[in-house]
Amino acid sequence: MAKPPLSMKPTGWFQVAWSDEIAVGDVRTMKYFDQEMVAWRAESGRLTVMNAYCEHLGAHLGFGGTVKGEVLQCPFHGWQWNQQGRNVCIPYEDRPNRGRRITTYPVVERNESIYIWHDILGREPFFEAPDIFADFGDGKTAADYYPQQRLFRDSLEMHPQYVLENGVDFAHFKYVHNTPIVPKFTRHDFDDPVSYVDFTITFEGDDGQRIEDVGSGVEAINGGLGIAVTKSWGMVDNRTISAITPVDESTSDVRFMVYIGRPERDVRDPARAEAKAAEFGAEVIRQFSQDIHIWSHQRYSDPPALASSELEGFTAIRKWAMKFYPDGKGGSAADLAARREAMS
Numbered sequence: 001m002a003k004p005p006l007s008m009k010p011t012g013w014f015q016v017a018w019s020d021e022i023a024v025g026d027v028r029t030m031k032y033f034d035q036e037m038v039a040w041r042a043e044s045g046r047l048t049v050m051n052a053y054c055e056h057l058g059a060h061l062g063f064g065g066t067v068k069g070e071v072l073q074c075p076f077h078g079w080q081w082n083q084q085g086r087n088v089c090i091p092y093e094d095r096p097n098r099g100r101r102i103t104t105y106p107v108v109e110r111n112e113s114i115y116i117w118h119d120i121l122g123r124e125p126f127f128e129a130p131d132i133f134a135d136f137g138d139g140k141t142a143a144d145y146y147p148q149q150r151l152f153r154d155s156l157e158m159h160p161q162y163v164l165e166n167g168v169d170f171a172h173f174k175y176v177h178n179t180p181i182v183p184k185f186t187r188h189d190f191d192d193p194v195s196y197v198d199f200t201i202t203f204e205g206d207d208g209q210r211i212e213d214v215g216s217g218v219e220a221i222n223g224g225l226g227i228a229v230t231k232s233w234g235m236v237d238n239r240t241i242s243a244i245t246p247v248d249e250s251t252s253d254v255r256f257m258v259y260i261g262r263p264e265r266d267v268r269d270p271a272r273a274e275a276k277a278a279e280f281g282a283e284v285i286r287q288f289s290q291d292i293h294i295w296s297h298q299r300y301s302d303p304p305a306l307a308s309s310e311l312e313g314f315t316a317i318r319k320w321a322m323k324f325y326p327d328g329k330g331g332s333a334a335d336l337a338a339r340r341e342a343m344s
């Protein structure tokens with residue numbers, strides 16, 4: 001693919017791991033936003049994500065660093081760093097170095113995922129990472145669902161925004177996901193950093209049906225460019241989280257999670273119900289993989305040749321996406337001009 005003209009350093013919440021991948025005492029090396037980072041879990045269970053290099057002489061804390069209670073100890077000379085990235089102990093001196101600090105990232109753990117806040121301007125989070133249960137406000141919790149099923153694909157040549165643009169791209173469903181008819185969007189709300197998209201969709205029946213008669217659909221909440229959560233209605237009860245995190249200037253890691261609802265009443269054969277749910281989850285993951293196949297070879301089209309029925313949705317989402325590019329690299333001047341024209 002071509003390197004996207006969009007910045008690979010957008011602002012927002014981005015997934016860097018799943019919670020169960022980092023146990024108490026673990027130190028995990030990772031690279032995101034072109035930075036070497038470490039994530040480590042203190043004895044209390046609290047997780048810290050920070051840049052990887054020790055401020056003393058530059059050892060990489062992911063290679064031999066050890067968790068000591070609530071701090072991380074460097075393997076080179078034993079300096080200890082706390083959860084705010086402050087030096088709290090130099091073992092061969094009376095006092096720590098109070099001046100130097102390792103950059104740490106705001107972290108939240110929810111829905112079994114670890115999200116960090118990334119902002120090249122160093123601003124505090126200005127929106128919340130979405131919660132696949134709480135944010136739909138219907139009282140459902142993880143206990144109403146079977147265990148999360150997952151997909152992880154690393155270092156794909158794609159940009160998080162490609163995934164979000166699926167949220168206005170009604171035409172692709174028929175071709176990529178083989179839906180019998182084109183879905184219909186019923187809500188596009190791109191006013192705030194957390195945006196909302198609803199659509200009516202069916203995977204059943206033939207192409208003779210009318211979308212007005214379809215009784216199923218999807219609600220999506222996009223928490224910036226990094227995380228989108230969805231909830232289905234009128235079909236097998238499923239919820240998904242897609243999370244795309246830039247690794248460097250041209251690649252991203254993709255994580256996708258599916259929850260399938262447990263039966264509301266007692267079923268005669270719980271094992272069979274669970275196997276069916278797992279099968280359905282695998283099918284949802286397969287559908288998402290079909291998107292990935294396109295995205296990971298796509299070239300960002302800027303400005304795109306939109307059909308008139310696509311203009312409104314794409315214009316709205318691309319304008320919304322600009323909120324997350326503090327470096328101004330949210331598309332070319334031509335794209336901006338086209339968007340302005342489309343909006344006037």
Ligand code: FES
Binds near residue numbers: 055056059076077078
């Ligand atoms: S480089 Fe980390 S303690 Fe010296």
Ligand SMILES: [Fe+2]
Binds near residue numbers: 172176
């Ligand atoms: Fe799709």
